[in-house]
Amino acid sequence: MSGVRAQQKEKTRRQIINAALKQLSAERSFSSLSLREVAKEAGLAPTSFYRHFSDMDELGLTLVDEAGLTLRQLMRQARQRIAKGGSVIQISVQTFMELIESNGNVFRLLLRERSGTSAAFRAAVIREIRYFTMELCDYLQKANQLDADVAYMQAHAAVTIVFGAGSDALDIEDKTERDQLANQTIQQLRFIARGALEFSDRRKISKKFS
Amino acid sequence: MSGVRAQQKEKTRRQIINAALKQLSAERSFSSLSLREVAKEAGLAPTSFYRHFSDMDELGLTLVDEAGLTLRQLMRQARQRIAKGGSVIQISVQTFMELIESNGNVFRLLLRERSGTSAAFRAAVIREIRYFTMELCDYLQKANQLDADVAYMQAHAAVTIVFGAGSDALDIEDKTERDQLANQTIQQLRFIARGALEFSDRRKISKKFS
DNA sequence: TGTAACAGCGTACACGTGTACGCTTAAATA
DNA sequence: TATTTAAGCGTACACGTGTACGCTGTTACA
Numbered sequence: 001m002s003g004v005r006a007q008q009k010e011k012t013r014r015q016i017i018n019a020a021l022k023q024l025s026a027e028r029s030f031s032s033l034s035l036r037e038v039a040k041e042a043g044l045a046p047t048s049f050y051r052h053f054s055d056m057d058e059l060g061l062t063l064v065d066e067a068g069l070t071l072r073q074l075m076r077q078a079r080q081r082i083a084k085g086g087s088v089i090q091i092s093v094q095t096f097m098e099l100i101e102s103n104g105n106v107f108r109l110l111l112r113e114r115s116g117t118s119a120a121f122r123a124a125v126i127r128e129i130r131y132f133t134m135e136l137c138d139y140l141q142k143a144n145q146l147d148a149d150v151a152y153m154q155a156h157a158a159v160t161i162v163f164g165a166g167s168d169a170l171d172i173e174d175k176t177e178r179d180q181l182a183n184q185t186i187q188q189l190r191f192i193a194r195g196a197l198e199f200s201d202r203r204k205i206s207k208k209f210s
Numbered sequence: 211m212s213g214v215r216a217q218q219k220e221k222t223r224r225q226i227i228n229a230a231l232k233q234l235s236a237e238r239s240f241s242s243l244s245l246r247e248v249a250k251e252a253g254l255a256p257t258s259f260y261r262h263f264s265d266m267d268e269l270g271l272t273l274v275d276e277a278g279l280t281l282r283q284l285m286r287q288a289r290q291r292i293a294k295g296g297s298v299i300q301i302s303v304q305t306f307m308e309l310i311e312s313n314g315n316v317f318r319l320l321l322r323e324r325s326g327t328s329a330a331f332r333a334a335v336i337r338e339i340r341y342f343t344m345e346l347c348d349y350l351q352k353a354n355q356l357d358a359d360v361a362y363m364q365a366h367a368a369v370t371i372v373f374g375a376g377s378d379a380l381d382i383e384d385k386t387e388r389d390q391l392a393n394q395t396i397q398q399l400r401f402i403a404r405g406a407l408e409f410s411d412r413r414k415i416s417k418k419f420s
Numbered sequence: 421t422g423t424a425a426c427a428g429c430g431t432a433c434a435c436g437t438g439t440a441c442g443c444t445t446a447a448a449t450a
Numbered sequence: 451t452a453t454t455t456a457a458g459c460g461t462a463c464a465c466g467t468g469t470a471c472g473c474t475g476t477t478a479c480a
Contacts, residue, residue: 005477009427029327031242034467048428111325115318115377117239122381157371157398164370167325171332188367194408195401215447219457244437257439258458
Protein backbone atom coordinates (compact mmCIF):
# COMPACT_ATOMS: atom_id res chain seq x y z
CA MET A 1 0.00 0.00 0.00
CA SER A 2 3.01 2.31 -0.21
CA GLY A 3 1.52 3.45 -3.48
CA VAL A 4 4.48 3.79 -5.77
CA ARG A 5 2.28 2.40 -8.45
CA ALA A 6 -0.78 4.49 -7.62
CA GLN A 7 1.41 7.55 -7.44
CA GLN A 8 2.77 6.91 -10.89
CA LYS A 9 -0.72 6.40 -12.21
CA GLU A 10 -1.89 9.66 -10.73
CA LYS A 11 1.08 11.37 -12.32
CA THR A 12 0.34 10.22 -15.85
CA ARG A 13 -3.32 11.01 -15.25
CA ARG A 14 -2.31 14.58 -14.57
CA GLN A 15 -0.11 14.49 -17.64
CA ILE A 16 -3.15 13.61 -19.70
CA ILE A 17 -5.20 16.40 -18.14
CA ASN A 18 -2.42 18.92 -18.63
CA ALA A 19 -1.87 17.75 -22.19
CA ALA A 20 -5.54 18.39 -22.94
CA LEU A 21 -5.48 21.82 -21.29
CA LYS A 22 -2.34 22.71 -23.17
CA GLN A 23 -3.96 21.97 -26.51
CA LEU A 24 -6.99 24.14 -25.78
CA SER A 25 -6.89 27.57 -27.34
CA ALA A 26 -9.00 30.10 -29.18
CA GLU A 27 -8.61 27.95 -32.28
CA ARG A 28 -8.98 24.56 -30.63
CA SER A 29 -12.01 23.40 -28.69
CA PHE A 30 -12.12 20.32 -26.53
CA SER A 31 -14.45 18.55 -28.90
CA SER A 32 -11.94 19.05 -31.71
CA LEU A 33 -9.26 17.28 -29.72
CA SER A 34 -8.68 13.64 -30.56
CA LEU A 35 -7.74 10.91 -28.16
CA ARG A 36 -4.61 10.27 -30.15
CA GLU A 37 -3.49 13.87 -30.02
CA VAL A 38 -3.95 14.13 -26.29
CA ALA A 39 -2.18 10.84 -25.71
CA LYS A 40 0.70 11.93 -27.91
CA GLU A 41 1.07 15.24 -26.10
CA ALA A 42 1.06 13.36 -22.81
CA GLY A 43 3.80 11.08 -24.15
CA LEU A 44 1.56 8.05 -24.18
CA ALA A 45 0.51 5.42 -26.67
CA PRO A 46 -3.07 6.02 -27.80
CA THR A 47 -4.30 2.80 -26.25
CA SER A 48 -2.79 3.63 -22.86
CA PHE A 49 -5.22 6.49 -22.57
CA TYR A 50 -7.91 3.96 -21.71
CA ARG A 51 -6.10 2.96 -18.53
CA HIS A 52 -7.12 6.35 -17.13
CA PHE A 53 -10.27 7.45 -18.90
CA SER A 54 -12.80 5.27 -20.65
CA ASP A 55 -13.60 8.06 -23.04
CA MET A 56 -12.69 11.52 -24.17
CA ASP A 57 -15.99 12.53 -22.60
CA GLU A 58 -14.84 11.36 -19.21
CA LEU A 59 -11.71 13.45 -19.55
CA GLY A 60 -13.79 16.42 -20.64
CA LEU A 61 -16.05 16.22 -17.62
CA THR A 62 -12.98 16.08 -15.42
CA LEU A 63 -11.72 19.25 -17.06
CA VAL A 64 -15.05 20.98 -16.48
CA ASP A 65 -14.88 20.01 -12.82
CA GLU A 66 -11.40 21.45 -12.57
CA ALA A 67 -12.57 24.61 -14.26
CA GLY A 68 -15.39 24.93 -11.75
CA LEU A 69 -12.84 24.54 -8.98
CA THR A 70 -10.77 27.33 -10.47
CA LEU A 71 -13.88 29.49 -10.51
CA ARG A 72 -14.60 28.87 -6.85
CA GLN A 73 -11.02 29.58 -5.89
CA LEU A 74 -11.39 32.83 -7.73
CA MET A 75 -14.39 33.77 -5.62
CA ARG A 76 -12.50 33.10 -2.42
CA GLN A 77 -9.70 35.24 -3.67
CA ALA A 78 -12.13 38.04 -4.46
CA ARG A 79 -13.70 37.81 -1.01
CA GLN A 80 -10.33 38.14 0.62
CA ARG A 81 -9.66 41.27 -1.35
CA ILE A 82 -13.05 42.67 -0.51
CA ALA A 83 -12.49 42.03 3.18
CA LYS A 84 -9.50 44.33 2.95
CA GLY A 85 -11.84 47.10 1.83
CA GLY A 86 -12.93 48.47 -1.52
CA SER A 87 -15.90 48.43 -3.85
CA VAL A 88 -17.39 44.96 -4.00
CA ILE A 89 -18.39 45.27 -7.63
CA GLN A 90 -15.13 46.75 -8.77
CA ILE A 91 -12.97 44.16 -7.05
CA SER A 92 -15.12 41.29 -8.30
CA VAL A 93 -14.94 42.40 -11.90
CA GLN A 94 -11.25 43.06 -11.65
CA THR A 95 -10.62 39.62 -10.19
CA PHE A 96 -12.70 38.02 -12.88
CA MET A 97 -10.84 39.83 -15.61
CA GLU A 98 -7.58 38.60 -14.16
CA LEU A 99 -8.88 35.08 -14.47
CA ILE A 100 -9.62 35.65 -18.13
CA GLU A 101 -6.13 36.94 -18.66
CA SER A 102 -4.34 34.15 -16.82
CA ASN A 103 -6.67 31.21 -17.49
CA GLY A 104 -8.40 32.18 -20.70
CA ASN A 105 -8.50 28.68 -22.05
CA VAL A 106 -10.12 27.26 -18.95
CA PHE A 107 -12.82 29.91 -19.15
CA ARG A 108 -13.22 29.25 -22.85
CA LEU A 109 -13.82 25.61 -22.06
CA LEU A 110 -16.75 26.54 -19.82
CA LEU A 111 -18.21 28.98 -22.33
CA ARG A 112 -18.00 26.53 -25.18
CA GLU A 113 -19.28 23.48 -23.41
CA ARG A 114 -22.17 25.46 -21.98
CA SER A 115 -23.56 25.61 -25.49
CA GLY A 116 -21.93 22.42 -26.70
CA THR A 117 -23.39 19.27 -28.17
CA SER A 118 -23.12 17.04 -25.12
CA ALA A 119 -25.99 17.26 -22.66
CA ALA A 120 -23.74 15.92 -19.91
CA PHE A 121 -21.20 18.67 -20.53
CA ARG A 122 -23.84 21.36 -20.62
CA ALA A 123 -25.33 20.13 -17.37
CA ALA A 124 -21.91 20.05 -15.72
CA VAL A 125 -21.10 23.61 -16.74
CA ILE A 126 -24.52 24.88 -15.74
CA ARG A 127 -24.09 23.24 -12.36
CA GLU A 128 -20.79 24.99 -11.80
CA ILE A 129 -22.27 28.33 -12.77
CA ARG A 130 -25.21 27.71 -10.48
CA TYR A 131 -22.86 27.24 -7.52
CA PHE A 132 -21.25 30.50 -8.45
CA THR A 133 -24.61 32.25 -8.70
CA MET A 134 -25.91 30.82 -5.44
CA GLU A 135 -22.94 31.96 -3.44
CA LEU A 136 -23.34 35.44 -4.83
CA CYS A 137 -27.07 35.30 -4.07
CA ASP A 138 -26.41 34.48 -0.42
CA TYR A 139 -23.94 37.27 -0.17
CA LEU A 140 -26.28 39.85 -1.70
CA GLN A 141 -29.20 38.77 0.41
CA LYS A 142 -27.26 39.16 3.63
CA ALA A 143 -25.32 42.26 2.70
CA ASN A 144 -28.20 44.24 1.26
CA GLN A 145 -31.15 42.83 3.20
CA LEU A 146 -32.86 41.89 -0.02
CA ASP A 147 -35.91 39.81 -0.71
CA ALA A 148 -34.91 36.25 -1.62
CA ASP A 149 -36.34 36.42 -5.16
CA VAL A 150 -34.85 39.81 -5.81
CA ALA A 151 -31.47 38.70 -4.56
CA TYR A 152 -31.56 35.69 -6.82
CA MET A 153 -32.55 37.70 -9.86
CA GLN A 154 -29.82 40.20 -9.18
CA ALA A 155 -27.23 37.48 -8.69
CA HIS A 156 -28.32 35.69 -11.84
CA ALA A 157 -28.25 38.88 -13.88
CA ALA A 158 -24.87 39.85 -12.48
CA VAL A 159 -23.34 36.49 -13.31
CA THR A 160 -24.77 36.67 -16.82
CA ILE A 161 -23.28 40.10 -17.34
CA VAL A 162 -19.89 39.14 -15.96
CA PHE A 163 -19.69 35.97 -18.01
CA GLY A 164 -20.76 37.90 -21.07
CA ALA A 165 -18.04 40.44 -20.42
CA GLY A 166 -15.56 37.62 -19.95
CA SER A 167 -16.59 36.21 -23.28
CA ASP A 168 -16.04 39.59 -24.93
CA ALA A 169 -12.74 40.03 -23.17
CA LEU A 170 -11.40 36.82 -24.68
CA ASP A 171 -11.39 38.44 -28.09
CA ILE A 172 -9.72 41.67 -26.97
CA GLU A 173 -5.97 41.85 -26.74
CA ASP A 174 -5.62 45.60 -26.31
CA LYS A 175 -5.10 46.49 -22.66
CA THR A 176 -6.93 49.81 -22.63
CA GLU A 177 -9.86 48.37 -24.52
CA ARG A 178 -10.07 45.68 -21.89
CA ASP A 179 -10.07 48.23 -19.11
CA GLN A 180 -12.84 50.06 -20.87
CA LEU A 181 -14.85 46.87 -21.02
CA ALA A 182 -14.23 46.31 -17.31
CA ASN A 183 -15.47 49.79 -16.47
CA GLN A 184 -18.53 49.32 -18.60
CA THR A 185 -19.25 46.05 -16.86
CA ILE A 186 -18.90 47.68 -13.46
CA GLN A 187 -21.37 50.32 -14.49
CA GLN A 188 -23.82 47.72 -15.74
CA LEU A 189 -23.61 45.82 -12.48
CA ARG A 190 -24.37 49.06 -10.67
CA PHE A 191 -27.46 49.55 -12.82
CA ILE A 192 -28.65 46.15 -11.75
CA ALA A 193 -27.79 46.66 -8.09
CA ARG A 194 -29.57 49.99 -8.06
CA GLY A 195 -32.66 48.61 -9.74
CA ALA A 196 -32.79 45.58 -7.48
CA LEU A 197 -32.41 47.66 -4.34
CA GLU A 198 -35.14 50.04 -5.34
CA PHE A 199 -37.49 47.25 -6.23
CA SER A 200 -36.79 45.45 -2.98
CA ASP A 201 -37.49 48.62 -0.98
CA ARG A 202 -40.74 49.19 -2.78
CA ARG A 203 -41.80 45.69 -1.92
CA LYS A 204 -40.98 46.14 1.72
CA ILE A 205 -43.11 49.26 1.90
CA SER A 206 -46.07 47.57 0.32
CA LYS A 207 -45.63 44.73 2.80
CA LYS A 208 -45.64 47.19 5.67
CA PHE A 209 -48.98 48.58 4.60
CA SER A 210 -50.57 45.24 4.06
CA MET B 211 -30.36 35.32 -69.88
CA SER B 212 -33.69 33.63 -69.15
CA GLY B 213 -31.85 31.99 -66.29
CA VAL B 214 -33.16 28.45 -66.26
CA ARG B 215 -29.67 27.41 -65.37
CA ALA B 216 -29.06 30.09 -62.72
CA GLN B 217 -32.43 29.34 -61.25
CA GLN B 218 -31.59 25.69 -60.88
CA LYS B 219 -28.28 26.57 -59.31
CA GLU B 220 -29.92 28.83 -56.77
CA LYS B 221 -32.33 26.06 -55.97
CA THR B 222 -29.70 23.49 -55.13
CA ARG B 223 -27.80 26.16 -53.24
CA ARG B 224 -30.81 26.55 -51.04
CA GLN B 225 -31.06 22.80 -50.75
CA ILE B 226 -27.55 22.75 -49.35
CA ILE B 227 -28.34 25.52 -46.89
CA ASN B 228 -31.52 23.83 -45.79
CA ALA B 229 -29.77 20.49 -45.51
CA ALA B 230 -27.23 22.05 -43.17
CA LEU B 231 -29.91 23.76 -41.10
CA LYS B 232 -31.86 20.55 -40.89
CA GLN B 233 -28.92 18.67 -39.45
CA LEU B 234 -28.28 21.25 -36.74
CA SER B 235 -29.68 20.33 -33.35
CA ALA B 236 -28.85 20.32 -29.67
CA GLU B 237 -26.62 17.33 -30.31
CA ARG B 238 -25.12 18.49 -33.56
CA SER B 239 -23.11 21.65 -34.06
CA PHE B 240 -22.17 23.11 -37.40
CA SER B 241 -18.51 22.29 -36.91
CA SER B 242 -19.41 18.65 -36.40
CA LEU B 243 -21.14 18.52 -39.76
CA SER B 244 -19.13 17.07 -42.61
CA LEU B 245 -19.24 18.16 -46.20
CA ARG B 246 -20.29 14.68 -47.19
CA GLU B 247 -23.18 14.58 -44.78
CA VAL B 248 -24.53 17.91 -45.91
CA ALA B 249 -24.15 16.97 -49.56
CA LYS B 250 -25.90 13.68 -48.95
CA GLU B 251 -28.79 15.34 -47.14
CA ALA B 252 -29.09 17.79 -50.02
CA GLY B 253 -29.20 14.88 -52.45
CA LEU B 254 -25.89 15.76 -54.01
CA ALA B 255 -22.61 14.02 -54.68
CA PRO B 256 -19.93 15.20 -52.25
CA THR B 257 -17.89 16.77 -55.00
CA SER B 258 -20.81 18.77 -56.33
CA PHE B 259 -20.84 20.75 -53.12
CA TYR B 260 -17.85 22.69 -54.41
CA ARG B 261 -19.89 24.11 -57.27
CA HIS B 262 -21.67 26.24 -54.64
CA PHE B 263 -19.32 26.74 -51.74
CA SER B 264 -15.55 26.51 -51.75
CA ASP B 265 -15.58 25.37 -48.18
CA MET B 266 -17.73 24.33 -45.28
CA ASP B 267 -16.62 27.60 -43.71
CA GLU B 268 -18.18 29.56 -46.53
CA LEU B 269 -21.44 27.73 -46.00
CA GLY B 270 -21.21 28.40 -42.28
CA LEU B 271 -20.75 32.12 -42.75
CA THR B 272 -23.76 32.14 -45.04
CA LEU B 273 -25.78 30.47 -42.31
CA VAL B 274 -24.65 33.04 -39.76
CA ASP B 275 -25.74 35.80 -42.12
CA GLU B 276 -29.13 34.20 -42.48
CA ALA B 277 -29.40 33.87 -38.73
CA GLY B 278 -28.63 37.56 -38.35
CA LEU B 279 -31.35 38.33 -40.84
CA THR B 280 -33.80 36.27 -38.83
CA LEU B 281 -32.81 38.24 -35.76
CA ARG B 282 -33.45 41.57 -37.44
CA GLN B 283 -36.79 40.40 -38.77
CA LEU B 284 -37.63 39.50 -35.21
CA MET B 285 -36.90 43.01 -34.03
CA ARG B 286 -39.16 44.49 -36.66
CA GLN B 287 -41.88 42.13 -35.61
CA ALA B 288 -41.44 43.18 -31.98
CA ARG B 289 -41.62 46.86 -32.92
CA GLN B 290 -44.87 46.31 -34.73
CA ARG B 291 -46.32 44.67 -31.66
CA ILE B 292 -45.06 47.46 -29.44
CA ALA B 293 -46.63 50.08 -31.68
CA LYS B 294 -49.97 48.45 -30.96
CA GLY B 295 -49.42 49.19 -27.29
CA GLY B 296 -48.05 47.24 -24.37
CA SER B 297 -44.95 47.00 -22.24
CA VAL B 298 -41.84 47.32 -24.38
CA ILE B 299 -39.80 44.97 -22.24
CA GLN B 300 -42.48 42.35 -21.93
CA ILE B 301 -43.23 42.22 -25.63
CA SER B 302 -39.58 42.12 -26.56
CA VAL B 303 -38.83 39.22 -24.26
CA GLN B 304 -41.94 37.39 -25.36
CA THR B 305 -41.02 37.82 -29.02
CA PHE B 306 -37.51 36.63 -28.36
CA MET B 307 -38.74 33.57 -26.55
CA GLU B 308 -40.96 32.75 -29.49
CA LEU B 309 -37.88 32.81 -31.70
CA ILE B 310 -36.17 30.33 -29.42
CA GLU B 311 -39.16 28.06 -29.62
CA SER B 312 -39.59 28.22 -33.38
CA ASN B 313 -35.98 28.65 -34.52
CA GLY B 314 -33.99 27.13 -31.70
CA ASN B 315 -31.35 25.68 -33.96
CA VAL B 316 -30.69 28.97 -35.69
CA PHE B 317 -30.21 30.65 -32.35
CA ARG B 318 -28.00 27.78 -31.21
CA LEU B 319 -25.82 28.35 -34.24
CA LEU B 320 -25.22 31.95 -33.18
CA LEU B 321 -24.53 31.05 -29.56
CA ARG B 322 -22.10 28.34 -30.49
CA GLU B 323 -20.17 30.12 -33.16
CA ARG B 324 -19.85 33.17 -30.93
CA SER B 325 -17.49 31.12 -28.79
CA GLY B 326 -16.32 28.82 -31.56
CA THR B 327 -12.89 28.08 -32.92
CA SER B 328 -13.08 30.14 -36.08
CA ALA B 329 -12.18 33.81 -35.72
CA ALA B 330 -14.18 34.61 -38.86
CA PHE B 331 -17.29 32.99 -37.42
CA ARG B 332 -16.90 34.73 -34.10
CA ALA B 333 -16.50 38.07 -35.83
CA ALA B 334 -19.57 37.46 -37.98
CA VAL B 335 -21.74 36.60 -35.00
CA ILE B 336 -20.46 39.50 -32.95
CA ARG B 337 -21.23 41.81 -35.85
CA GLU B 338 -24.81 40.59 -36.02
CA ILE B 339 -25.25 41.03 -32.29
CA ARG B 340 -23.78 44.50 -32.52
CA TYR B 341 -26.40 45.51 -35.08
CA PHE B 342 -29.01 44.22 -32.71
CA THR B 343 -27.53 46.14 -29.80
CA MET B 344 -27.14 49.38 -31.74
CA GLU B 345 -30.73 49.43 -32.87
CA LEU B 346 -31.85 48.93 -29.31
CA CYS B 347 -29.46 51.65 -28.19
CA ASP B 348 -30.96 54.16 -30.61
CA TYR B 349 -34.41 53.27 -29.47
CA LEU B 350 -33.58 53.67 -25.79
CA GLN B 351 -31.78 56.92 -26.30
CA LYS B 352 -34.71 58.49 -28.11
CA ALA B 353 -37.47 56.97 -26.03
CA ASN B 354 -35.96 57.68 -22.63
CA GLN B 355 -33.86 60.76 -23.36
CA LEU B 356 -30.79 59.02 -22.09
CA ASP B 357 -27.15 59.95 -22.22
CA ALA B 358 -25.45 58.23 -25.16
CA ASP B 359 -23.08 56.20 -22.98
CA VAL B 360 -25.79 55.23 -20.58
CA ALA B 361 -28.08 54.15 -23.41
CA TYR B 362 -25.34 52.01 -24.87
CA MET B 363 -24.54 50.36 -21.60
CA GLN B 364 -28.18 49.65 -20.98
CA ALA B 365 -28.66 48.24 -24.47
CA HIS B 366 -25.56 46.10 -24.17
CA ALA B 367 -26.58 44.77 -20.77
CA ALA B 368 -30.11 44.09 -21.96
CA VAL B 369 -28.93 42.15 -25.00
CA THR B 370 -26.54 40.14 -22.84
CA ILE B 371 -29.35 39.27 -20.44
CA VAL B 372 -31.78 38.35 -23.20
CA PHE B 373 -29.27 36.20 -25.03
CA GLY B 374 -28.33 34.53 -21.78
CA ALA B 375 -31.98 33.81 -21.09
CA GLY B 376 -32.32 32.44 -24.61
CA SER B 377 -29.41 30.15 -23.97
CA ASP B 378 -31.03 28.89 -20.78
CA ALA B 379 -34.37 28.50 -22.52
CA LEU B 380 -32.86 26.13 -25.07
CA ASP B 381 -32.37 23.53 -22.36
CA ILE B 382 -35.86 23.87 -20.91
CA GLU B 383 -38.73 21.96 -22.42
CA ASP B 384 -41.29 22.55 -19.70
CA LYS B 385 -43.66 25.32 -20.68
CA THR B 386 -44.31 26.77 -17.22
CA GLU B 387 -40.61 26.73 -16.40
CA ARG B 388 -40.01 28.68 -19.55
CA ASP B 389 -42.62 31.25 -18.63
CA GLN B 390 -40.98 31.59 -15.26
CA LEU B 391 -37.67 32.24 -16.97
CA ALA B 392 -39.33 34.85 -19.18
CA ASN B 393 -40.77 36.65 -16.18
CA GLN B 394 -37.46 36.59 -14.42
CA THR B 395 -35.80 38.04 -17.49
CA ILE B 396 -38.38 40.79 -17.72
CA GLN B 397 -37.73 41.68 -14.11
CA GLN B 398 -33.98 41.76 -14.68
CA LEU B 399 -34.40 44.07 -17.64
CA ARG B 400 -36.47 46.34 -15.43
CA PHE B 401 -33.69 46.43 -12.86
CA ILE B 402 -31.33 47.56 -15.57
CA ALA B 403 -33.74 50.10 -17.01
CA ARG B 404 -34.40 51.56 -13.59
CA GLY B 405 -30.73 51.77 -12.73
CA ALA B 406 -29.86 53.36 -16.07
CA LEU B 407 -32.62 55.92 -15.81
CA GLU B 408 -31.64 56.93 -12.33
CA PHE B 409 -28.02 57.21 -13.26
CA SER B 410 -28.83 59.26 -16.33
CA ASP B 411 -30.97 61.65 -14.31
CA ARG B 412 -28.26 62.13 -11.76
CA ARG B 413 -25.85 63.03 -14.54
CA LYS B 414 -28.23 65.57 -16.02
CA ILE B 415 -28.59 67.31 -12.67
CA SER B 416 -24.87 67.53 -12.19
CA LYS B 417 -24.58 68.95 -15.69
CA LYS B 418 -27.20 71.60 -14.90
CA PHE B 419 -25.19 72.82 -11.96
CA SER B 420 -21.92 72.89 -13.78
C1' DT C 421 9.65 -16.11 -3.34
C1' DG C 422 5.86 -17.12 -6.50
C1' DT C 423 2.06 -15.20 -8.62
C1' DA C 424 -1.50 -12.16 -9.71
C1' DA C 425 -2.58 -7.42 -11.21
C1' DC C 426 -1.96 -3.85 -14.22
C1' DA C 427 0.23 0.38 -16.70
C1' DG C 428 1.85 0.96 -21.08
C1' DC C 429 3.11 -0.47 -25.95
C1' DG C 430 2.73 -1.88 -30.91
C1' DT C 431 0.13 -3.74 -34.45
C1' DA C 432 -3.88 -3.95 -37.01
C1' DC C 433 -8.43 -2.98 -38.71
C1' DA C 434 -12.56 -0.78 -40.45
C1' DC C 435 -14.40 3.57 -41.15
C1' DG C 436 -15.27 8.48 -42.36
C1' DT C 437 -13.01 12.39 -44.01
C1' DG C 438 -11.63 16.17 -47.80
C1' DT C 439 -10.74 16.61 -52.40
C1' DA C 440 -8.28 15.83 -57.15
C1' DC C 441 -9.51 14.18 -61.69
C1' DG C 442 -12.06 13.20 -65.68
C1' DC C 443 -16.58 12.32 -67.54
C1' DT C 444 -21.51 13.32 -68.90
C1' DT C 445 -25.28 16.12 -70.03
C1' DA C 446 -27.91 20.12 -70.59
C1' DA C 447 -28.17 25.15 -70.95
C1' DA C 448 -26.12 29.43 -72.94
C1' DT C 449 -24.08 31.74 -76.54
C1' DA C 450 -22.24 32.84 -81.11
C1' DT D 451 -26.90 24.97 -85.65
C1' DA D 452 -22.22 24.48 -83.74
C1' DT D 453 -19.56 25.52 -79.87
C1' DT D 454 -18.65 26.70 -75.22
C1' DT D 455 -19.73 26.66 -70.43
C1' DA D 456 -20.69 24.67 -66.19
C1' DA D 457 -23.60 21.69 -62.81
C1' DG D 458 -23.38 17.29 -61.19
C1' DC D 459 -21.47 12.42 -60.81
C1' DG D 460 -18.29 8.44 -59.78
C1' DT D 461 -13.93 6.80 -58.82
C1' DA D 462 -9.89 6.97 -56.30
C1' DC D 463 -6.52 8.31 -52.96
C1' DA D 464 -4.13 9.47 -48.72
C1' DC D 465 -5.02 10.49 -44.13
C1' DG D 466 -6.67 10.59 -39.28
C1' DT D 467 -9.80 8.42 -36.35
C1' DG D 468 -11.37 5.03 -32.29
C1' DT D 469 -10.36 0.86 -30.41
C1' DA D 470 -9.74 -4.53 -30.16
C1' DC D 471 -6.05 -7.70 -29.14
C1' DG D 472 -2.02 -9.68 -27.32
C1' DC D 473 2.49 -8.78 -25.33
C1' DT D 474 6.05 -6.90 -21.87
C1' DG D 475 7.88 -5.38 -17.62
C1' DT D 476 7.12 -3.84 -13.07
C1' DT D 477 4.65 -3.44 -8.71
C1' DA D 478 1.66 -5.50 -5.00
C1' DC D 479 0.46 -9.07 -2.32
C1' DA D 480 0.08 -14.05 -0.54
